[in-house]
Amino acid sequence: MQAGQNSLQKVICETEVEIKNADGLHMRPAMQFVDVANQFDCDVTVSNNENSVDGKSIMQMSMLAATCGTKLKIKAEGEDAQKAVNALQELVEEKHFDEPTPKV
Amino acid sequence: MKREARYEIRFTRYEKCAMEIKKGIAVSPGISIARSLVIDAEDYRIPRRVVMPAQRIVEVQRAKNAFKDAIDELTQLEVAQDESEGGKIKDIFAVHLRFLHDRSLRKKITDLVQSDLVTAEYAVSVTLREIASHFTKEKDAYISERATDIYDMERRLLKHLLGRKREDVEHLTEEVAVVVRELSPTQTAGFNKKFVKGIASDAGGRTSHAAIVARSLGIPAVVALEDLTESVSGGDTVIIDGNRGIVIVNPDDETIRQYEEYSQEFVELEHKLDAIREKPAVSRDGVKVTLLGNIEFPDEAEMVLQKGGEGIGLYRSEFLYLNRPSEPTEEDHYQAYAETVGVFEHRPVIIRTADLGADKYTQSKRFAPEPNPFLGLRSIRFCLQNLMMFKTQLHAILRASVLGEVRIMFPLITNIQELMQAKMILRDVMEDLDEESITYNKNIKVGIMIETPSAALMASTLARDVDFFSIGTNDLTQYTLAVDRGNELVSTLYSAADPAVLRLIRTVIQDAHKAQIDVHICGEMASEPEYIMLLLGMGIRTMSLTPPMIPEIKQIIRSVTVQDCNNLARTILGMNSERQISNYLRDAARKILPEAF
Structure with a gap:
């Protein structure tokens, strides 16, 4: 295996997402988020204006208490960082956790 | 709360x-x-208990085991759930599982054990409640409700940490x-x-x-x-x-x-007191007093006899309803009563109908707490609203009435209507028995507990429709003085020696005497040595008390003259403060039975 050298390479990806489902990042969406994050080897950090938390920990993610309209910064560090950020962005902004968005 | x-x-x-x-x-x-x-x-919150440094490893391992057990349990629960309701319940278990697998949560708990030398259960409780309180602070209703999930996880982990102990x-x-x-x-x-x-x-x-x-x-x-x-x-x-x-x-x-x-x-x-078991409860000037026992379970009946009791003055029937998955059947009632009545043969056994509600719940009631249970749907009120249950019990009491001297007592009567209703239902059940050709004592004695100020004040009216009164001094004191006897913040205010309580008791005794019906005391007052002279002086001749206290109370009765008791009662009823009365009673009792104080 030649992964040893490659894994030392730090790939960092960042993006900002907005919570769009009406009920916000409650338990079930938090679970979906960490489930997706855990599919990747890279570290995932999520932050709002005040706190920065581990995107793979459901406890920390749910304690962000992000409501609908909250903007979160997702930062991934590691080889598959780009893939992870893409997948998480899709979950939050396109699938919005398979939940309804607020009626305008 | x-x-x-x-x-x-x-x-x-x-x-x-x-x-x-x-x-x-x-x-x-x-x-x-x-x-x-x-x-x-x-x-209840888990008390903070500190452990020795060497025990840290044990506590960390206990925490780990609890997580493992909780995960096993949840995994089974999750698998057992189907996808109904959009799989919502399944999702809840799945979320809880993610939390229990969360390394940062486990680390928080084991770190607390390591740094503060506390038990695993304390660390689990504090950590999860801290997270829960974080959620309850959120304004968003959807998010603040997450606290419930956290509490649920706390309970599950604590169950695995403490479960064995509780079962014990x-x-x-x-x-x-x-x-x-x-x-x-x-x-x-x-x-x-x-x-x-x-x-x-x-x-x-x-x-x-x-x-x-x-x-x-x-x-x-x-x-x-x-x-x-x-x-x-x-x-x-x-x-x-x-x-x-x-x-x-x-x-x-x-x-x-x-x-x-x-x-x-x-x-x-104690042995010295047991020696007077066979001797009668008669005062030095020849007045006979009847001492009965208060019991909760059928197997206590034997103890009443052993201690020299002459019957059961208060048979609490609630035990039949507690700690079981379903309501007791008529046969369950009957067996319990028959067992006790058998022990006493022709001597009286007074069965109090279900005194449920407030601190004692039935299966159906347990999950709907009332804001003010002691002023709520309890006791006879509960029975009158749950007629099937009430009739089942009355049916069994009547059936047992042919086995000995069974009497019925209705608790917490507050007005004449309740008494009339209860008696009417009793007559209905009697008719049912007639139709079923089951024999019972048609002249069974029916009494009520006087344990509310309203009943005490209306005693002369209530006396016309009953065969006996039994004064329940615990509730009478609590309701008269508006003191929750279980609340340590105010429990010092709770005293049967309060002049207000004593005046109500005097009224009840006088009204019972005028109507020529029996009057008993079945509250804790009758098992407290310092009150015995006062009760005798106020005219009480039947007391029902906790069985182990019977010898001691008998000893007091045998040591006094009713003449002295009358004088004492007259003095006490002229006093206006609880403290003065308590001190006077204690001094008087100390002279009678110095060893007991």
């Missing part, structure tokens, strides 16, 4: 092995030296002293009474449930110890001194030796 309000931590650090003496209120006499069994109420109350194999925040009737119903040697509780007063149970079992009890549960770990040796109201945690060898000696002397005094 909000959950959050209970979330408070007291930082009482202590050395695990140091001897500690706690003072409370002595409510049941005797001495017990035994290992402790600490029962934590399900809802029912499956004891060695003698223990029960240490508890507050003893609930439901918990007591599950006791294996053979192994419980003493009770100590943080809350409670002289008439709390812990006290009543301890006295009926003849084991020592001390209550109102405030924070005892925080100082005791399961398995610590404790001395419960039910004579002086002291509990000693982790006593040294010298203290144990002294107590063993003292306990021996006390047993000798």
